[in-house]
Amino acid sequence: MPAVPGPRQAxxxxxxxxVVKFASCDGCQxxxxxxxxxxxxxADRVDIVEFAEATSTRSSGPFDILFVEGSVSTPxxxxxxxxxxxxTTTLVTIGACATAGGIQALRNWADHDxxxxxxxxxxxxxxxxxxxxxxxxxxxxxxxxxxxxISPEQLREFVTAVLAGRRANLPDEAVxxxxxxxxxxxxxxxxxxxxxxxxxxxxCGALCPAFGRGCYGCFGPKEAANGPGLATWLGRDRTSxxxxxxxxxxxxxxxxxxxxxxxxxxxxxxxDRAIPKERSDA
Amino acid sequence: xxxxxxxxxGEDLTVDVRNLTRVEGEGSLHLRVRGGAVESAQLEIFEAPxxxxxxxxxxxxxxxxxIVARICGICPVAYQMTAVHAAESAFDxxxxxxxxxxxxxxxxxEWIESHALHIYLLHLPDLLGYPSAxxxxxxxxxxxxxxxxxxxxxxxxxxxxxxxxxxxxxxxxGGFSRVIRRDEITSLRADLAEAMDxxxxxxxxxxxxxxxxxxxxxxxxxxxxxDTYPMNHGRIVSNDGLDLAVSDWExxxxxxxxxxxxxxQAHGRDGRPYLLGPSSRVTLDADQLHPxxxxxxxxxGLADAIAHEPNWSIxxxxxxxxxxxxxxxDIVDAYEPPAKGSVPWLPRAGTAAWATEAPRGLLFQRFGLxxxxxxxxxxxxxxxxxxxxxxxxDLALFAPTILDRPHEEITHLLEQLIRSYxxxxxxxxxxxxxxxxxxx
Numbered sequence: 001m002p003a004v005p006g007p008r009q010a011x012x013x014x015x016x017x018x019v020v021k022f023a024s025c026d027g028c029q030x031x032x033x034x035x036x037x038x039x040x041x042x043a044d045r046v047d048i049v050e051f052a053e054a055t056s057t058r059s060s061g062p063f064d065i066l067f068v069e070g071s072v073s074t075p076x077x078x079x080x081x082x083x084x085x086x087x088t089t090t091l092v093t094i095g096a097c098a099t100a101g102g103i104q105a106l107r108n109w110a111d112h113d114x115x116x117x118x119x120x121x122x123x124x125x126x127x128x129x130x131x132x133x134x135x136x137x138x139x140x141x142x143x144x145x146x147x148x149x150i151s152p153e154q155l156r157e158f159v160t161a162v163l164a165g166r167r168a169n170l171p172d173e174a175v176x177x178x179x180x181x182x183x184x185x186x187x188x189x190x191x192x193x194x195x196x197x198x199x200x201x202x203x204c205g206a207l208c209p210a211f212g213r214g215c216y217g218c219f220g221p222k223e224a225a226n227g228p229g230l231a232t233w234l235g236r237d238r239t240s241x242x243x244x245x246x247x248x249x250x251x252x253x254x255x256x257x258x259x260x261x262x263x264x265x266x267x268x269x270x271x272d273r274a275i276p277k278e279r280s281d282a
Numbered sequence: 283x284x285x286x287x288x289x290x291x292g293e294d295l296t297v298d299v300r301n302l303t304r305v306e307g308e309g310s311l312h313l314r315v316r317g318g319a320v321e322s323a324q325l326e327i328f329e330a331p332x333x334x335x336x337x338x339x340x341x342x343x344x345x346x347x348x349i350v351a352r353i354c355g356i357c358p359v360a361y362q363m364t365a366v367h368a369a370e371s372a373f374d375x376x377x378x379x380x381x382x383x384x385x386x387x388x389x390x391x392e393w394i395e396s397h398a399l400h401i402y403l404l405h406l407p408d409l410l411g412y413p414s415a416x417x418x419x420x421x422x423x424x425x426x427x428x429x430x431x432x433x434x435x436x437x438x439x440x441x442x443x444x445x446x447x448x449x450x451x452x453x454x455x456g457g458f459s460r461v462i463r464r465d466e467i468t469s470l471r472a473d474l475a476e477a478m479d480x481x482x483x484x485x486x487x488x489x490x491x492x493x494x495x496x497x498x499x500x501x502x503x504x505x506x507x508x509d510t511y512p513m514n515h516g517r518i519v520s521n522d523g524l525d526l527a528v529s530d531w532e533x534x535x536x537x538x539x540x541x542x543x544x545x546x547q548a549h550g551r552d553g554r555p556y557l558l559g560p561s562s563r564v565t566l567d568a569d570q571l572h573p574x575x576x577x578x579x580x581x582x583g584l585a586d587a588i589a590h591e592p593n594w595s596i597x598x599x600x601x602x603x604x605x606x607x608x609x610x611x612d613i614v615d616a617y618e619p620p621a622k623g624s625v626p627w628l629p630r631a632g633t634a635a636w637a638t639e640a641p642r643g644l645l646f647q648r649f650g651l652x653x654x655x656x657x658x659x660x661x662x663x664x665x666x667x668x669x670x671x672x673x674x675x676d677l678a679l680f681a682p683t684i685l686d687r688p689h690e691e692i693t694h695l696l697e698q699l700i701r702s703y704x705x706x707x708x709x710x711x712x713x714x715x716x717x718x719x720x721x722x
Contacts (some may be wrong), residue, residue, distance in 0.1 A: 023330035023332055023354040025306070025352050026356060027355020027449060030356060030448060033399065033403060036430040037430075039414070042417050050415060054404075054414055054415065055414030056407075056413040056414060057417075073332070074330045103352050104337070110336070116331075148352065148449060149355060149449055204446070207445045208459075211451055212459045213451065213458045213459040213460075216348060216451075236435065250352065250565075267340075268341060268656075269340040
C-alpha cells in the first residue's frame, strides 16, 4: 500500500465526505473540528454527509472520501468496515488506532476471555473480538494519516491537496530529522533518555524531544524502520523488558514495533498478558 | 436521518434512537412506555470496550499519564491531571507552586475547549433548530466563528503547556517534562483577552435561549475546595449533605453492570443516582466562582434553573467558560517559572487515589502500586458512567410530560435532553475492576 497516494479519481465539484469511528477516543475526528480557522471554509467546499459527532444529518454513503477513526475490535465493526469500503471511493484511516490497532491492541498479546472476566462481572453482555486490529487488516486503505492523535497540519495539508487535486505532501522521515531541523539537543545521546525517534515517522514536529522527553512513537514506524537495531542500542543499558515497554504503546501492533515486543516475551503486565504461546495455538 | 422507530399501540410506545448524534462516542436510547407510564428508559452504550484498567497494569505512573489520556480525545487533560495527583499523593511529593498554577491553567484550557465545543457545536444547534453547527453557520456565521475562536483559545493553552491540543505530552509525576518559560505563557494573553469578550457574549446569548421546560429535584455531586472553584482538588460534596475525601469515593459510591451498556453505571451506595458536571458545580460552588463569572450568573438570573433544569446546563457551561477564561488570565499574568521543571521523587508501594473535576464532572481514579511504583490494579470512573443512571432517571421523568407530541418531536426532545448532559461515551466505555454484582 502506498503511504501517500492521491485521490483515485477526479472528485465531483462538491465531494461527499464522511467521518466514522470504530474503537477509539474520538481525538482524531476532533482534530477535524480543531481546524477552527479553516473548518467553515472547508465546509463551504464539501458536503459533510456523515459525521455523527458533529451533525444529526446522517448518510450511509456513497462517500467520495471517508475518514475512518479507530480499530476493528467487535464483530459488528468487522462487518461494518466492509460495507463502508464498498460505499467509498477514497478511504483514509486517521490515527494510531485505525492505522495500527491503537493502545487497545495490547490485548492482542493477552487472553481476551480472562481480561473481559476481570473487568466485567457478566462478560457475556460484552461483544468484543479477541484482537484490536488496524483497518488495513480488513479492507484496502487508500491513504493514512498517522499519529495519536493525527497532526492538524497534516490533516489540513491532506484536505487541501484533495480539494486541489494534487498529491498530499506527508513526509516519511524519522523524528530525528525534525529534531535536527528544530535544533533540539538529542535527548537520547546527550540525556540518556529512552527515545523512539530513530524509528518513528515524523509529523509531530519532534514534539516530545522539544519538551525534554523521549519520543514515545505515537506516529508509528517510519518506512523501513529498524526496530531490532534500536532495541539493541537501547538494550546496552536497559533490560529487554524495559526496551519492550517503550515500544508497547499506541502503535505496539505495527510490525516493526511488534517484533521488538515479541522478542521480549510480550508487553509489561500481569499474567493475563504476555502469553504468546497461547496466541500461537489460537 | 435517524434510525428512529416509534410504534404506537394505544398508550403503549417504544422509542428507539439507534445512533445518538452530537455526543462523543456511540450510544442509543431505548424507552418503553406502557399505559402512559414509563416502564424503562435505557441509555445503551455500545462503544467498543478497550479495557483500560487492564492496559495500565505493570506500568509506571508516568506511563499511566500517557495511557489514560487516550481514554478520551475531548478531555485528555482530566485523565492526566487525576493520575498525576493520585501518584503525587501516593509518593508524598510536594510540587513547586508554579507547577500547581500551570496545571490549573492547563485544566482551564481544557474546560474552555470542551465547553466551547459542547455549547457551539453540539448543543446550540438544538436550541436554535439546526441539525449541526455547520448548518447553523449558513445562517449565523459570526456566532459559530466566535465559538470556534473561543475553542481555539482553550486549545492554545493546552498546546502551549502540553505541546499539542489533544494528548499533551509534558505532564510528569513531580511537575512537567521541562520548564515552561514565562514568554511561552504570556504570549497567550492577547487571545485570552478576546476569549473573555467571547465568553461574556456566550453567557448573554445562552441567557436569551428558551430550552424545553423540564424541572426536577436531583442529587447533585461535585468537588468543593476551601480556596477556589473546584478543578484539581477538593472534597466530594452533595446537595444532600455528603462531604468526604476524594480518596474515599468508593465508600459512598459503587458501580454496577447492566445488560444494555458497555459502561458500568455508578450509583450512591444507597442506590440513588446522582448528577455531576457544570450544573452541579455552579450550584454547589457558586460562591467560589471568579467575580466575573459570578457577575455573569447574576446577570442572566438562571442559578435556580441551572440547579433544577437539565436543559439549562448550557447556561452553567457558559458561566464556567467565563470562570475558566478569567482564571486563565489571572494565572498568565502572575506566572513566574520554577527553577526546574519537576522535583525529584521516589516510588513506593501504596494506593494512589484522587478525583478532579473534568469538564463533564468528577473523575475518580485509584491505582494499587507495588514497591517500584508499578500498577498492580486500577479503577477508573469517568463522569459519564456516573451520570448514566441520573440521565436515565431524568428521561423516565421527562418522557411522560411529552407523550402527547408527534413522534418525531418526542424523539428529538429526548435526544436533546441527553445531549444537554454532554455525555462522553468514549470515556464511559472502559471498565472497572468491579467488586459488586447487583443486577436486576
